[in-house]
Amino acid sequence: MSSTVKDRPVASHTGGRPAGPPRPGLLPLLAAAALGCTVLSAWSIDFAPATLLNGLDEIWALLDRMLPPRLDDPGRIGVLAVETLLMAVLGTVLAAIASVPLAFLAARNTTPHPAVYAVARAIITFCRAMPDLLFAVLFVRALGIGVLPGILALALHSIGMLGKLFADAIEQTDPGPREAVRSTGVGYLREMVNAVVPQAIPSWIGTFIYRVDINLRMSVVLGFVGAGGIGFALQDALRGLIYPRALGIVLVILAVIAAMELVAIAVRRMLLTPAVSNPRRDRAMRFGFCGLLIGLTVAALLVLKINPLSLLTWVGPSIDVFARMIPPNFATLGGALFEATVQTVAIGVVATAIGIVLSIPVGILAARNITPNAAMYWAARGWILLVRAVPELILAVIFVAALGLGPVAGTCALAIGSIGFLAKLVADSIEEIDPGPIEAVHSVGGGWWKTLFSAVIPQAMPAMVGSSLYMFDVNIRTSTILGIVGAGGIGFLLFESIRTLNFDVAGAIVIVIFVVVYAIERLSGWIRSRLV
CATH class of the missing domain: 1.10.3720.10 (MetI-like)
Structure with missing residues (x-):
């Protein structure tokens, strides 16, 4: 597909401008800031590799209980x-x-x-x-x-x-x-x-x-x-x-x-x-x-x-229902609203970071013009299709059942969804690069790894940066509703307030969600305008 707005709407987040190399100095600074925010966010929600390793047994046990699948009423x-x-x-x-x-x-x-x-x-x-x-x-x-x-x-x-x-x-x-x-x-x-x-x-x-x-x-x-x-x-x-x-x-x-x-x-x-x-x-x-x-x-x-x-x-x-949310009541929840908001942002940050790291290898293998062989190409494309086909909320339900209530389950679900989405964008961006530099590296005897790091990644980097920021923007929106299934974040407070008919409290939460999502959108848009 083309990278224009016509053929791939997601690409419109670059604002319709031709992609160019990121501005010198800003990309390393952004990477350092992103790493710091990821570590801080992971610490705030107690997300650690040890937590996932300890939960692998529960995840496999849950998957075992799901087999064999059946349809009682097709x-x-x-x-x-x-x-x-x-x-x-x-x-x-x-x-x-x-x-x-x-x-x-x-x-x-x-x-x-x-x-x-x-x-x-x-x-x-x-x-x-x-x-x-x-x-x-x-x-x-x-x-x-x-x-x-x-x-x-x-x-x-x-x-x-x-x-x-x-x-x-x-x-x-x-x-x-x-x-x-x-x-x-x-x-x-x-x-x-x-x-x-x-x-x-x-x-x-x-x-x-x-x-x-x-x-x-x-x-x-x-x-x-x-x-x-x-x-x-x-x-x-x-x-x-x-x-x-x-x-x-x-x-x-x-x-x-x-x-x-x-x-x-x-x-x-x-x-x-x-x-x-x-x-x-x-x-x-x-x-x-x-x-x-x-x-x-x-x-x-x-x-x-x-x-x-x-x-x-x-x-x-x-x-009539929307009007009952006005005026919003910020006092009832107090500090709990702030804590839930911070948790929501932390879930989005950590999930996006995991998605970026794990999606790049899959995206490279799923790019037709750079993949080592057809088997790897179809395996990578199949994995992307499989992951993208399962909505994050369903993944959150599964992780909650396996790991228990809390933001760790929501982060895992959102991270897996991010891998599928970002890997597709990475693959598409690599397939759209200029083949000239790749042919030049091949002409001097450069192997697959040399081609990847010398001719492919430098060209695809602007699109990869833009896609990552877009994914962060999307993940913040998604993380606001994971609480409906107990996967952490502000969503739990929102759906509880609506369920108990406390619409004035729900109004306050809606305003907070809007401000957070809008602020993240503007921030990511500003960064894209400087880097892409």
Whole structure:
């Protein structure tokens, strides 16, 4: 795949600028600061290699109790899996519909006024900063148990990503066609539709497909809070300690997510690889994609039994619940809120550090242009797919069962998820490097290791730094909700406050989560702008 925003939305965190070498002196300083923060964070949550070694026996014992996997009711699990997939599609479609006009308002070159730009960007930032599981909990409280709260949670959180990347794509369009259309005297709307949308469409398609892939993973765990999908059946099996059934459901989830990822890759390549000699094929495929999307949306409404009016009438009950969080009550929790916040950040720091260290070797072996042989390539790619297919919250449940309650279990779960995600980004970035330096090293008789350290890593380093910072940003968001299964962090306090109807306390926690996530996002963005 290309490294552009069009083909890989994750790469947009570099801001659309061409990657260059990190600024001299800053990278070692960042590495030293990261090492210090990691050691301090590990100490604060009592995370030590000895702790993991002592827990290996419990982990193997738990895995042994899961075997052999079984499905007691395959029909029901199959229906729930289809519901989960349709929830992901419908949630992404709703988010895309809302994100397109929001993106025009949030793009500097199309916004009608700076004040409108600021408001639109604030909405996007809020949706991106708040975890989807938190939205789901609040919607379940407002609307009741079912798939609708899950769909709305996915949609709102997706606006944060789609709105930002849609706006970035608009800002990167060529102004020439706009000037040509404007010279004909048409209005603002015609100018946008005729000159901007055709340029942004390829990027929007790539971003949309990628977001469906993300939302499928997210929709799996929404059942943990009663928001529909296969996650409810998994939670039921885990709560009843029926581990073979739980493993059977996890394998179904893995198969669905893996299949979806393969389909997404195929669709992305088909739609985003231009056929210069056959533009009609391009138009036909895009119309076909739109038709398929409309069909899936209608199927989702019918299968999930969603009344289209409910997609509008949810606002009133939800505002009632959200309003009960104001004014926030910071006094009730006192120091416990601060301690939980620090623990949440520590979990994210340690998990990201472990993910960075362990993902680089896997990513190198998974890069087609540098891997020693085909067997290692497929083994590494298979491992990445396997790890990425299991959501972190499910991993957290497993580690809590094996290691006990606390931040160590959450850190392990988040670290494994980071390995899969970062290894894929590392592999993709290595596959996109200039082959010239590699050929130069080979021409003077350099071996595999010489090629790796002289020609590969120096070129891939900027992308690896940017991906690591992006992963840290994501991990901080994820660590805020691990407490729902007892894996440490501020999430436990949040879900307890909502469960006991202390919405004013929940309001205080939500504000703290937003501030922490936003601050980390700004910090990582600032570092990226200096290093990448």
